[in-house]
Amino acid sequence: MSVITIFPQMIEQYLASSVMGRATKRELLEVTVLDLRSFTDDPHRSIDDAPYGGGPGMLMMAEPMLRALSDPRVVAPVIGLSPIGKTFDQVDARALSSLAGFTLVCGRYEGFDARIEERCDRLLSIGDFVLAGGELAALVVIEATARLLEGVLGNETSAKDESFADDLLLEYPQYTRPREIDGAAVPEVLLSGDHGEVDRWRYAQRLVRTMQHRPDLIERRGGISEKEVEILHRYGYDELLHSFDKERFER
Structure with a gap:
């Protein structure tokens, strides 16, 4: 270039x-x-x-x-x-x-x-x-x-998991040591060793972050699928779902 x-x-x-x-x-x-x-x-x-x-x-x-x-x-x-x-x-x-x-x-x-x-x-x-x-x-x-070119990033999966990837969702929150700072602890799921559960939790967090901070992206991707609603229910985000739907209806 x-x-x-x-x-x-x-x-x-x-x-x-x-x-x-x-x-x-x-x-x-x-x-x-x-x-x-x-x-x-x-x-x-x-x-x-x-x-x-x-x-x-x-x-x-x-x-x-x-x-x-x-x-x-x-x-x-x-x-x-x-x-x-x-x-x-x-x-x-x-x-x-x-x-x-x-x-x-x-x-x-x-x-x-x-x-x-x-x-x-x-x-x-x-x-x-x-x-x-x-x-x-x-x-x-x-x-x-x-950074989307092959080989530029050290980990080739990095660009796929970031905000604004193909599914228009923001990136999930990440944590490193120490495990607790001023009473704020790393979520237990990340310490569980259950990679499938970690992946599901991270996907739920991507949905939550996008709904809270960039609802316009949810609109652009055509809303939330039934499977995604189930994932949010799984992690107790029923109130967020309700308030998000109400806000969209009122707009």
Whole structure:
């Protein structure tokens, strides 16, 4: 994959660290960072100018970006990172991870010249808020996508059990030593050695967490199945089921 940015060091430094750094060293991940300023043709390496029609701030100029997009290191599809784009999610990450590559274009200042947006194959946003530039958004997209690549994570089952996996449920709570902190103990089921029961309990916790914190995901997946209702009954979550159904009805 490739990234077009005016701050290449921001991308390079992060990708040299932690999981992404190990993946790069093992050649499981290859990211080419293109410095937009190297595609300018003036002594000041200008990449922004005042917008036509007036208004606050500066706008990224079209010409340097067009030159950058013509570079042979740019891999299609070209994805512009912009607040007006579709909100990036795990489905997008999975789709991007199946591609041979793609290019992320990082905006700055007041954003892109509209003619650059038109040259992008798609626009993505990481949320309904505004950042100083697209570099952090690019890193979010890269990491969310790269960790789905085979071999990037040490445990290949990790990505399958996490929040926003195929079933749109949040991840279950996890615990490590000590067994008790200020009276809060590790659930006995996790100490039982009964792996089947642990799996059932964890699935119930995924349902509970999603119902409590992200009911919109329950709606997106079409509700809760009869089998899932039985699992919640098994662990005593009848009140949660009742209140959840009532809340959905009242909405």
